[in-house]
Amino acid sequence: MLIHSFHISKKILILVLLFFILIAITGSFAFFYFYNSSQPDNFDDTSLPEEPIIDIEIDETPDDKNNDTKKIIKWVDFNVTADALNKTATLDITSHQNKEEIKYNWIELLAYLACKNGGNFKNFKSSDLDNLVSKLQKGNTMEDLTSSMKYYNYYLESYSAVLGGMIGDYCVEVTNSENSKTYEEKYGLKAFLPIAKNYSFSHYDDFGNSRSYGFKRVHLGNDLMGSIGTPVIAVESGVIEHLGWNQYGGWRIGIRSFDSKRYYYYAHLRKNHPYNNSLKEGMKVNAGDVIGYLGMTGYSIKENVNNINVPHLHFGMQLIFDESQVDSPNEIWIDVYQIIEFLKKNRSEVYMSNKDTKDYDRKVDFFESNLVSH
Numbered sequence: 176m177l178i179h180s181f182h183i184s185k186k187i188l189i190l191v192l193l194f195f196i197l198i199a200i201t202g203s204f205a206f207f208y209f210y211n212s213s214q215p216d217n218f219d220d221t222s223l224p225e226e227p228i229i230d231i232e233i234d235e236t237p238d239d240k241n242n243d244t245k246k247i248i249k250w251v252d253f254n255v256t257a258d259a260l261n262k263t264a265t266l267d268i269t270s271h272q273n274k275e276e277i278k279y280n281w282i283e284l285l286a287y288l289a290c291k292n293g294g295n296f297k298n299f300k301s302s303d304l305d306n307l308v309s310k311l312q313k314g315n316t317m318e319d320l321t322s323s324m325k326y327y328n329y330y331l332e333s334y335s336a337v338l339g340g341m342i343g344d345y346c347v348e349v350t351n352s353e354n355s356k357t358y359e360e361k362y363g364l365k366a367f368l369p370i371a372k373n374y375s376f377s378h379y380d381d382f383g384n385s386r387s388y389g390f391k392r393v394h395l396g397n398d399l400m401g402s403i404g405t406p407v408i409a410v411e412s413g414v415i416e417h418l419g420w421n422q423y424g425g426w427r428i429g430i431r432s433f434d435s436k437r438y439y440y441y442a443h444l445r446k447n448h449p450y451n452n453s454l455k456e457g458m459k460v461n462a463g464d465v466i467g468y469l470g471m472t473g474y475s476i477k478e479n480v481n482n483i484n485v486p487h488l489h490f491g492m493q494l495i496f497d498e499s500q501v502d503s504p505n506e507i508w509i510d511v512y513q514i515i516e517f518l519k520k521n522r523s524e525v526y527m528s529n530k531d532t533k534d535y536d537r538k539v540d541f542f543e544s545n546l547v548s549h
């Protein structure tokens with residue numbers, strides 16, 4: 176009797192098991208069917224909602240001045256493509272140069288586009304920009320067009336922090352027909368590629384790659400591979416905040432933009448002669464100045480040691496919305512790969528200006544009239 180009932184329960188057990196297997200198989204088929212039918216191959220991003228749900232981190236910390244809370248941006252995922260940077264910059268610059276009635280602000284245009292594509296410029300379409308331009312031409316204002324865009328102000332503030340010093344007024348040296356030098360006021364791109372003109376380099380998007388020296392961490396910049404001694408150029412005007420040895424960056428120079436929102440980090444400079452001899456901490460530099468020379472120093476507590484395998488300039492950009500973010504676990508470094516691609520069109524030409532020190536200097540003088548006295 177005991178044996179008999181055991182046989183029955185075993186049969187039931189097998190049946191129940193088969194039943195569940197059947198459920199599982201049909202269930203997964205149904206899931207794949209519905210999943211695939213909701214993700215067509217020709218996924219059209221125009222069907223994206225105007226305000227897609229994205230993860231934007233904003234810190235609310237008490238503001239001492241007025242008992243209010245102030246919002247600080249905690250993270251920026253900068254992925255605006257060189258193509259989008261080029262197109263919006265051209266609209267901005269030509270509308271100002273030609274003194275057109277409607278003057279475009281490239282950062283506003285990009286912030287609008289970011290709202291359209293959910294902060295992912297892989298979805299960038301020229302037609303979105305064309306539509307925006309035609310709306311502005313018809314008399315709409317950016318204020319009207321963006322009033323219902325929830326994240327417009329976030330993108331505007333983030334992108335202003337990244338790009339705020341790149342387009343504007345500047346003075347540049349020109350040689351007139353009598354061969355005398357004068358200065359000309361201009362409006363345009365006033366940021367330079369960090370590698371001097373006529374020097375070759377190569378790079379790829381290596382932001383976020385893993386690094387093992389010291390502790391496990393990710394790469395927070397872009398490596399520009401070139402020959403040792405290649406003159407390194409200040410991308411933007413600013414004040415030298417750090418100049419000296421750092422065990423990771425080797426001989427490095429850190430320059431803060433005048434609006435204090437950007438910290439430019441140039442690392443692994445040349446052994447023995449890393450910087451332009453005239454530079455010191457606290458000094459102002461102009462965009463396009465020669466600040467140092469490409470090398471392979473770093474990854475050593477001991478100073479002036481070449482411990483990097485491939486000569487390159489490590490170039491990084493840190494965003495600072497609040498001074499508490501300067502030196503903390505909450506540092507915001509952005510991917511500058513697309514910015515480097517964009518800046519290829521503005522390079523500073525150099526020459527050896529001092530045969531004794533073998534220092535280089537820029538060929539064409541430049542300054543920002545409102546910022547640096549000359």
Ligand SMILES: [Zn+2]
Binds near residue numbers: 488490
């Ligand atoms: Zn690097």
